[in-house]
Amino acid sequence: MTDGLVAGRFRVLGLLGSGATASVYDALDTRDGGRVAVKVLHPHLAAHPQMRAAFLREAEAVAALSHPGLCGVVGSGIHDPEGEAETWTAWQIAPGLTLGEHVRERGTLSARTAADIGTRVLDALAVLHAAGLVHRDISPSNVVIDVDAAGRLRDARIIDFGLVDAAGSTTRGGDVLRSAEGDGVVGNLQYAAPELLRGEGVGPSADLYQLAGVLYFALVGSAPFPRDSPEATVRAHQSAAPPTASVRVGGVPVALDRVIVRAMLKDPAARFASAADMRDALASAVAPRATTVAVPVDATTRTRVFAPALSPAVDAADHAAAEPEGRGGSPWLWGLGLVAAGLVVAVVVALSSGSQPTTARETPAAVVSSPVPTPAPSASETPVATPPPPVMAQVPALEGLGSDAARRALAAAGLAVGEVASVDSARPLGTVLASEPPVGASLQAGGYVALTVAGGSNAVPDVVGAVEQSAIDAVAAAGFVPVVTRRTSSAPTGTVIAVQPAGATSIPLGTSVALEVAAPLPAPTPTAPPITPTPTPTRTPTPGATP
Known part of the structure; x- marks a missing residue:
C-alpha cells in the first residue's frame, strides 16, 4: 500500500470482512470517486505465484458477465512498487448485509421475502450457467441482501466467485487457496451438494441445491442439516431426506416447501432442469390465490366469489408493516383467528336456518338486556373474598x-x-x-x-502449536471450515505455526479458517571435510656421517 492507497488507487474507508484467503475493504476509487469493495490477498499467500494466479482467476472468470444480481468486476492486478507484491481485485459494492448477517442480527425472513431473494439469485445464476460456469459456493455469506424496514426486498446479489469453474469440473483439490496440497474437496460443507462432496463433476443443479439450502436458512435460521460433526453433516447431505421449513416455522406455504425439497433431491437429474425452471416454481409457490367462499344464507342465494384473499404468510411484509420485520404472525393468533372464523360461520348458519329468510345485506338487530337492580348487601353481609392459589407452571x-x-x-x-x-x-x-x-x-x-x-458465530480456537490433525478437528468442531497451507519453518514439522483469523476472534459459523502448518526445512547440502596436508618426513643427518 502506497500513500495510503491499495494498488495506488483505492483509499480504504473500512473493513467489510476477512476470511482465510483475503481481507475485503470498503474503499473509494480515486479515479472516478465511486465506492468499491477491494479484496486483498493475505501477504503470506501473495508470496506464492501459484496462489496469486488462483486468486486473480476469480475476477477473470466473471469479468465479461453483467447482471444486477452479480457483483461486477471493477479491476484486478498485482501492485508491486516496492518489491512487496499486493494482489487485489475490486468489485462493485453491494448495499446491505450478507444473508447470514441479516438473519443473525434481525431474524429470519418471511416466505415472500425469501422467495424474492431466491428469484433474484436464480436470475443471476441463469446468466452464470449460460456462460458455461457454475458458482459452487452459494451460501448465506455469499448472498448480500438489502431489505427495508417493512421487510420488503430492495436488492440481492451474489458475491465471492472464488470457486467458480466450468460446468462439469470437480472440486477435488481444485483450489490451492482452499485445499491442502490439492488433497481435499473444497466448498461450504453446510450447503454442499452431494455430488460436490463426492468429488464428482459439478453442474448447474449443484447451485440450485445450494440455493435451496440457503432459502431454508432464510426461513428457519439454521443450515438444512445441522449435525454434531462434519462427518455427520456429510452423511446427511448424502442420505437424509430434505428438510421442510414449515415443520420449524409456522406460515411457510407447502408449495414453497415443495420447491426447496425438489431442489435438494440427492439425484441431480431429479432437481429442476434449470435456474429458470426453479425461478418459475418459486414465484408460483408464493403467488396470491383467489379463494372461493360459500355463504349459505337461504335457498335462493348462490355461492359468491369474494375478492382474492392473500395468504397471510406470503404477504405479511406487504400488508402488515406493523409486524416485526421478517417474522410471520404468532401461531396462537392464527389459532384464535380460525376460532373466530368458525364462530362467524356458525352465526351465519344459525341465522339462515330460521323461519324468516335473511339476505346477505340484512343485519340482525342487537339484543340489549335491561339490568335488573340488585340490592346492595349490608356491611354485615359483605363476604370475605379468599384469593385463589396461583396457577403454577x-x-x-x-x-x-x-x-x-x-x-x-x-x-x-x-x-x-x-x-x-x-x-x-x-x-x-x-x-x-x-x-x-x-x-x-x-x-x-x-x-x-x-x-x-x-x-450464529463462534470464537476461532487458538491452535497455534497444536499438531495438524488436532487443529483441524478443533476448528471443525468449532463450526468452521479448516483450510491448510504449509510453510517451511524451524518449528516441529506438522505443527500449526499461524491461524487466520487469529485465535479467539469471533466469526460466523461456516467461515474458512486458515491453518499454516510447519513443513520441514530443506536438508543442508553436505560439504566435504577440509583436507589437512600430510607433512613429508625428512631425514635427520647422523653426526659424523659423510655426505
Whole structure:
C-alpha cells in the first residue's frame, strides 16, 4: 500500500470482512470517486505465484458477465512498487448485509421475502450457467441482501466467485487457496451438494441445491442439516431426506416447501432442469390465490366469489408493516383467528336456518338486556373474598431446540419467552443453550423464561502449536471450515505455526479458517571435510656421517 492507497488507487474507508484467503475493504476509487469493495490477498499467500494466479482467476472468470444480481468486476492486478507484491481485485459494492448477517442480527425472513431473494439469485445464476460456469459456493455469506424496514426486498446479489469453474469440473483439490496440497474437496460443507462432496463433476443443479439450502436458512435460521460433526453433516447431505421449513416455522406455504425439497433431491437429474425452471416454481409457490367462499344464507342465494384473499404468510411484509420485520404472525393468533372464523360461520348458519329468510345485506338487530337492580348487601353481609392459589407452571426442557420450537414449548406450558441473550457457540443459529429458570423449575403461569441461544458465530480456537490433525478437528468442531497451507519453518514439522483469523476472534459459523502448518526445512547440502596436508618426513643427518 502506497500513500495510503491499495494498488495506488483505492483509499480504504473500512473493513467489510476477512476470511482465510483475503481481507475485503470498503474503499473509494480515486479515479472516478465511486465506492468499491477491494479484496486483498493475505501477504503470506501473495508470496506464492501459484496462489496469486488462483486468486486473480476469480475476477477473470466473471469479468465479461453483467447482471444486477452479480457483483461486477471493477479491476484486478498485482501492485508491486516496492518489491512487496499486493494482489487485489475490486468489485462493485453491494448495499446491505450478507444473508447470514441479516438473519443473525434481525431474524429470519418471511416466505415472500425469501422467495424474492431466491428469484433474484436464480436470475443471476441463469446468466452464470449460460456462460458455461457454475458458482459452487452459494451460501448465506455469499448472498448480500438489502431489505427495508417493512421487510420488503430492495436488492440481492451474489458475491465471492472464488470457486467458480466450468460446468462439469470437480472440486477435488481444485483450489490451492482452499485445499491442502490439492488433497481435499473444497466448498461450504453446510450447503454442499452431494455430488460436490463426492468429488464428482459439478453442474448447474449443484447451485440450485445450494440455493435451496440457503432459502431454508432464510426461513428457519439454521443450515438444512445441522449435525454434531462434519462427518455427520456429510452423511446427511448424502442420505437424509430434505428438510421442510414449515415443520420449524409456522406460515411457510407447502408449495414453497415443495420447491426447496425438489431442489435438494440427492439425484441431480431429479432437481429442476434449470435456474429458470426453479425461478418459475418459486414465484408460483408464493403467488396470491383467489379463494372461493360459500355463504349459505337461504335457498335462493348462490355461492359468491369474494375478492382474492392473500395468504397471510406470503404477504405479511406487504400488508402488515406493523409486524416485526421478517417474522410471520404468532401461531396462537392464527389459532384464535380460525376460532373466530368458525364462530362467524356458525352465526351465519344459525341465522339462515330460521323461519324468516335473511339476505346477505340484512343485519340482525342487537339484543340489549335491561339490568335488573340488585340490592346492595349490608356491611354485615359483605363476604370475605379468599384469593385463589396461583396457577403454577413447570419450565419444560428447552436445550437443543430452535428458537421457534422453544417459544411453542413454553406457550404450551403456559409460559412465555423473556430476555434472549445470544452467545458464541458451535451450535446452529438460534439453538437454545440454557434457560433461566432451568428445566423443571416452577413459576407462576404466564411468567417469563430467559433464554441463552447460539448467536450464529463462534470464537476461532487458538491452535497455534497444536499438531495438524488436532487443529483441524478443533476448528471443525468449532463450526468452521479448516483450510491448510504449509510453510517451511524451524518449528516441529506438522505443527500449526499461524491461524487466520487469529485465535479467539469471533466469526460466523461456516467461515474458512486458515491453518499454516510447519513443513520441514530443506536438508543442508553436505560439504566435504577440509583436507589437512600430510607433512613429508625428512631425514635427520647422523653426526659424523659423510655426505
